[in-house]
Amino acid sequence: LKLGELGEQGLLQLLQSFCEPGLVGDDAAILVPEPGLSLVVTADTLVDGVHFSDRTTSPFDAGWRAAAANLSDLAAMGASPFAMTVALGLPPTTEVDWLRSLYEGLSNCLATYNMPLVGGDVCRSPTKTIAITALGQVTPQRVIRRDQAHSGDVVVATGWHGASRAGLELLLNPDLGQKLQPQDYQACVQAHQRPRPRLDVVAQIWQSYEELGLDVSPIAGMDTSDGLADAVCQICRASGVGAILDHQMLPVPPFFQDWLDPDQALDWTLYGGEDFELVLCLKPEVAQKLVARIGGHAAVIGTITADDRQPAVYLINAPTLATIVTLDLRQSFQHFEVAN
């Protein structure tokens, strides 16, 4: 059955079955914000052939990833989930089963993180398009921003980087994985298809402050949807500081070592993107406490610097202090690069 055969009323009924009961049916949804909290608003669009593709992404996974990417933006701001809307553009020839699976993926991810779907819009389009707006709530003093990194902070990455990119390459060329253990292969594919936004980290930050008996102070951070190097560079630029990252401490998945040549491993870790982890800049004692609390593959990967020169982000080899490379934004994924 195709959307064009289902008709608009049938389509709306299908979509409403995934929405929070009682909220849908008017021109808009009504929500009651919690008094004293600020509202966080983020919007994101995913396009067939650009952000997802039937070759590498089932509709369930496309839905999961779309929800996860927006939840990750909320985590990056220190916010907790409040409400999400989904606006779809779809060709009339879209299979109803495809749409149902997309919504199952979306709502499975949202249910995992207690995020209600409160409505949206669906319209005809030649290109499958998923436009999501996520609303979060946050105590005003606990907003995480890009421009709050200070000299003396250390840089924390909350998990492995590069696994999502590796997963994408494995889905496109399964032969690449012949030298990989099955569980490592699966970890990469899972990182790509079902990324987990680090909303869990936000609460751990403030509990770390509390345990240390420290007053809450503004912290810097963002998510690594556009890559680890991009996140560190964006934070440094917004804060007017530099950073030194230690090559030995980079959150490279350990199985990259026997599998990939070192340049490839470094490239995917720094510039792969879509791992949806967080990069945070914190006082060293808070960072240490946080890394211990989160566990997993969280680690301190470098320090924030301030100097008289144009601030830059250096990747060094700690034992020798040799600079390996200066990181910049230009190597990260350029959405609008025109293919030659």
Place this chain on the structure above:
Amino acid sequence: LKLGELGEQGLLQLLQSFCEPGLVGDDAAILVPEPGLSLVVTADTLVDGVHFSDRTTSPFDAGWRAAAANLSDLAAMGASPFAMTVALGLPPTTEVDWLRSLYEGLSNCLATYNMPLVGGDVCRSPTKTIAITALGQVTPQRVIRRDQAHSGDVVVATGWHGASRAGLELLLNPDLGQKLQPQDYQACVQAHQRPRPRLDVVAQIWQSYEELGLDVSPIAGMDTSDGLADAVCQICRASGVGAILDHQMLPVPPFFQDWLDPDQALDWTLYGGEDFELVLCLKPEVAQKLVARIGGHAAVIGTITADDRQPAVYLINAPTLATIVTLDLRQSFQHFEVAN
């Protein structure tokens, strides 16, 4: 200059110049809701070739219409503007001037209604797509819903209907307008290209209650973006009531009479769509007061009925009480109808 040549940083700088200063640059915008008010959330997507087209809509007008359609959804809920996000999908070959004009149209409309643009997202897409989320605020007791129409209410339309559809036809076939006065031609084109969401009506409703010394009571309403007949039918279905509309009182633009044959005039008025007026169901004395306050072309067009039969919406000729036609949803625009 094309987007692909401008590069992502140049593109973001251009878009940020239209956004509320101080809000953009993080993963999300931070807003402070007014205590005690509910939040209204609505999402809408416009697609090139479906909702706008270079044939009939300049990029400035496409931007204005996109903003106006979402502001109209807020007015339909009784809300005042709070914040808007815009997520764009654009081909790399899009002219930068096209994008700048789109944002000029958007921000001109938003400035007219005191709505701040607080951010968004831009990504590559084969099809130009504009996905908008609008947030409004409303006193909980003053939310306008579809399901609050009661027997004995009268039906108010806040202005002419059919002019936007006429404007579209005139833009596609200018020869159609040979018998029209220039000011009427312009009124139709203006209705299509620069619709004005009726946020002004919302305040007038509650001032009417106040002037009459009446307590605020829930009222029903929605906007007429999908047509006048659709709005009345949707309200009646949601409220479990019927309606009788008087053919003589329908808000037909007066110049339709000498220009169009009667069936065509009726069709465009009932099913044309995109006039972005409001249909409201009110106690007769409130309706009378409101229509007097709004002025312009606002009018009482019928009454809400409840009977034992399946409720229906009848269009009658008041002098003779002859039923002209029973209105239903099926004649309204079906977004997903597959063309033969």
